[in-house]
Amino acid sequence: MFRLEDFNFHNKTVFLRVDLNSPMKDGKIISDARFKAVLPTIRYLIESGAKVVIGTHQGKPYSEDYTTTEEHARVLSELLDQHVEYIEDIFGRYAREKIKELKSGEVAILENLRFSAEEVKNKPIEECEKTFLVKKLSKVIDYVVNDAFATAHRSQPSLVGFARIKPMIMGFLMEKEIEALMRAYYSKDSPKIYVLGGAKVEDSLKVVENVLRRERADLVLTGGLVANVFTLAKGFDLGRKNVEFMKKKGLLDYVKHAEEILDEFYPYIRTPVDFAVDYKGERVEIDLLSENRGLLHQYQIMDIGKRTAEKYREILMKARIIVANGPMGVFEREEFAIGTVEVFKAIADSPAFSVLGGGHSIASIQKYGITGITHISTGGGAMLSFFAGEELPVLRALQISYEKFKEVVK
Template sequence: MKFGTLDDIETARKTVILRVDFNSPIDPASNTILDDKRFREHTPTVQNLQDSKVVIVTHQSRPQKKDFTTLKAHAERLEHLLGRPVEYIDDIFGRCARDAVKKMDCGDILMLENVRFNAEENIKMTPEEAASTHLVRGLSKLGDIYVNDAFGTAHRSQPTMVGLPYVMKSVAGTLMEKEVSCLSKVFSDSPKPVTFVLGGTKVDDSMNVARNVLECGIADRVVVVGVVANVFLLAEGVDIGCPSSDLIKKLGYYGEIKKAAEILSKFKDKVILPEYVAVRNEDGTRGEFSVDKIPDKYPVLDLGLDSLVPFTDILRNSGTVVFNGPAGLFEEDLFSTGTFELLKAASESEFSVVGGGHTAVVAESLGINDRFSHISTGGGACIEFLTGKKLPAISALEKSREMFGKK
């Protein structure tokens, strides 16, 4: 790795500015955190800094959203998980924050207010621009070292992600290091054959991943499911019915059909499309049809059972499986079979990665999350990483190592 890690730096008795991503599902009415998975993923980094004064910088949601709120509940949840006091203060870098930091002893943990309450944090900017913001200048005065553990936000070029490494000695936290290491393995020494499963509704991201891993020779096969599969079927001239076609138009992905056609023209034998799908019948029941006989008025909502057997065989016989996006409307029991069975099969491969987001939630709900080699905490960040892009936060950490030295 070109960036520094906690092993490269002395943090004992130092004041550490720790950027994490505690952005979580929350009940706006009661301000109750509904899922603390990200808290649990970050706790090893916090525990590794137990001899430091830890000042936590994080966010919840973004402006105009219903769950854009203070971090009092987040501090309480972290305190519960750590079994150690976590002080919350409703300030970011003002006098109250400065005074609170001055009073800290080694082993203390302080959580600052939602950093996105500061307008500068919500603006995309270059690292140089970010380094000169009031936010970065103010936060950098609070600590000696900056540790970025927020992989889930690593694709955002925002001040705390890319500006602080330009003004402070900075390293990656335990989770950031783990994410980059595991995802990088997909591109280098992962067991063969390598299969990508791309589904869900983020069609443009999936197209970019498919193109990258096929053109670079990383993937031996790309299995497409969900709305992504529907776009590929349209590219092949298959009539998927009005409801499914209308959804693609509504999501703004009709232009992706051309991209799908280009991928198929180059890698026809490596892109695996479903031959059978499941639809919702007029009476609400599940119906199974081959793709050339999809009823015009019924929406495609899952992988067909006759496609499930060959698909699961492919995954079980793969050395590496990267799984990103569900195979259908998994929230409904009637259409959850494809997603559930494919995930179970993927977990049996020698090296298996789940790309965060909804897929990670399903894996945990099935109780099979421990069977995967790695489950990413960053949906968007993971996808961008798999497209071959260098994430802004990672580039900033690499630059910080150049600027402030390896030790």
Template sequence: MANVLTLDDVNVDGKTVLLRVDINSPLDPATKSFLDDTRIKAILPTIQRLVKAKVIILAHQSRPGKNDFTSTLGHARELGRLLGRPVKWTDDIHGDKAMAAIESMENGQLLMLNNVRMDEDEQSIKDDPAASAETQLVQKLASVADLYVNDAFACAHRSTPSIVGFSTLIPCVAGELMGNEIRKLDMALETPVRPCLAVLGGVKVDDSIQVADNMLRGGIADELWPTGGVANLLLDLAGIDIGDINRNFLKNELGDHWKTTVAQARTLMSDYGSKIHLPVDVAANIEGNRVDLKVKDLPIEAPLFDLGIESILYLSAAIKRAGTIVLNGPAGVFEITDFAFGTVEMLNACAESSGYAVMGGGHTATLVSKRGIAHKMGHVSTGGGACLDYIAGRPLPGVVSLEESALAFSMDITTTVDSV
């Protein structure tokens, strides 16, 4: 349980507040218009808590070198549209123009700074909170602010100046989104209703194996149901020859992590084999056609693109009888209609289950949102890598920074530290 200060612990009225958010959004390549504003909507509850403050918003969009690396002007306009009130914008981050814009602010106003990843230090300084605190970005913004609010859960696994640099300079608290993410994930990890299922897939196999390891060894998960690339790897390690084409794909995806991931997966299967439910059939892509076949009929020199129908039925039934489901990653190559069946049925089962279903961020959250079933889930995380790291038991620098600030400043602004 994270011991951090929240907005309940501070009086923000009349204060100047630095608000770090993650509203990094998919943009149309041609027009740069928003294809999905989910992340912008997710920060609205925090902004509503700050209506009597001067709010300086720090945000990013993509990273240098990518096609969707842009200014945050469009984000300011979209946020203003959703709020129904103006959001000022400056094409500066901490220079004279930004400082002047902050100086002219009045209570209740919102100012969005330009893309924080246009700052060189934000890009170059990583995993060094002390160096982050010494950057111009942090020093100058901290000098004009009373409080820092971190609502960027999706960036909480990053150790960059805008995420970890303020903890020793000004009081830092969790926003509504950050606090909600921690609470909802902790419900699944600390007090899961039994049985608790870990349903892990996708191509980030190394992350999924670490999540599985943490959940099984920690007594969190009662069962592991691997899908996607995770299932293919575990089948291969169980003595089912998945074929060179699939094995080489996994090796290429894992790169330098191949050996360590295989070693961890082998140990996991040795220690918890009875709790791991491997697929009994798979779907291969043979010249563009879906062909379902039993795993005993492998190998086949064709890519395995989905769970087989029988395995999907078994998984769906298990999800529907579960008390808690932690799901991350698609079951197959869902972008191709013929191979979306496993992913669609898996998500439908979560929506129909009476259990508490937690959906990891990234592709999983996007799929749930596009299918219009987010409201039927217990929690849909806004963080991809951050959610995976948290479930895997890895400390999130953004949360650690908030905890350190709570220790440093709690006596100055409150007599109690609120555990989110």
């Protein structure tokens, strides 16, 4: 794949695809983490004399945070300490004229790419390159730099459509993400421990199946709703209250798949020995084999218990490679953040090379000031797809572009 250092960008127009999709409140961006993650790439292009045209999406149609990129231009302007022009268009004549007017070292950001209907669906490269977005923009750009790892599992026009039309290059963030994930996945160091929590049960089951079948993991520790599904699959009763909640969320549909995985890999998948419930507004811990487990019929599981967190810590401190995605419980409430904090602290304290991803995971380590994890991934969904053994369309597009243009460039 092409790297930034392979090219001379002076006076060249670069379409830089990033993922600045960020949490918002009252029309303001409340976390600039994704902006800061791509600053090295933007600064490199500016210093190389490129004309930088940034493309990103924000939210999904009809969602609360589905809005323009005007606020993104303001945040970027502050972080870069230079004006970033907001172009209220994507690929129309107005946008193309504005792009042509850019001078070396200047930066502009296009309107929310998802305002274009073409950008909302996943399609093969062959279809993506026929879109108006790709056909129109390709006339006014020289290169494409892709630094949008968080959307690397999607196949949409702005992400893969230029691959055979213009040289497509990895940004620094994309390169860093790929290197970290490849190291974690392919390393022969052992023990390799996966910690899977949160609510992305279907994706997590795919990861468990893939890493154990391909002997890419020695042990999987579970938390959150992922643990609840595996606990049910092991034959434990989580009580009416919790089963009803899982049914409402459609999670009982995954229990059979979890049972099939356990049939093949039972000893390598660990589930909590105790849980914490919300007992009239307070944290109460329940051992799965204790007499008070009847409380699970009335009260909802909110976290793994302290005994489970301690057992997980013992395992993690001996690990050489750790991959983690998703919190252990409802960390937003301090009394139920104990499991998440203890497990993530153990990952940070471990001598292992560690990779952690997922929006809620990142939010929890920021909230509780946890430092020491080797690599924080910007893409939860893309990261899970990678460890599930699925091909990431953006990485495939980068490879295709390299094969197409390697002779021309060199």
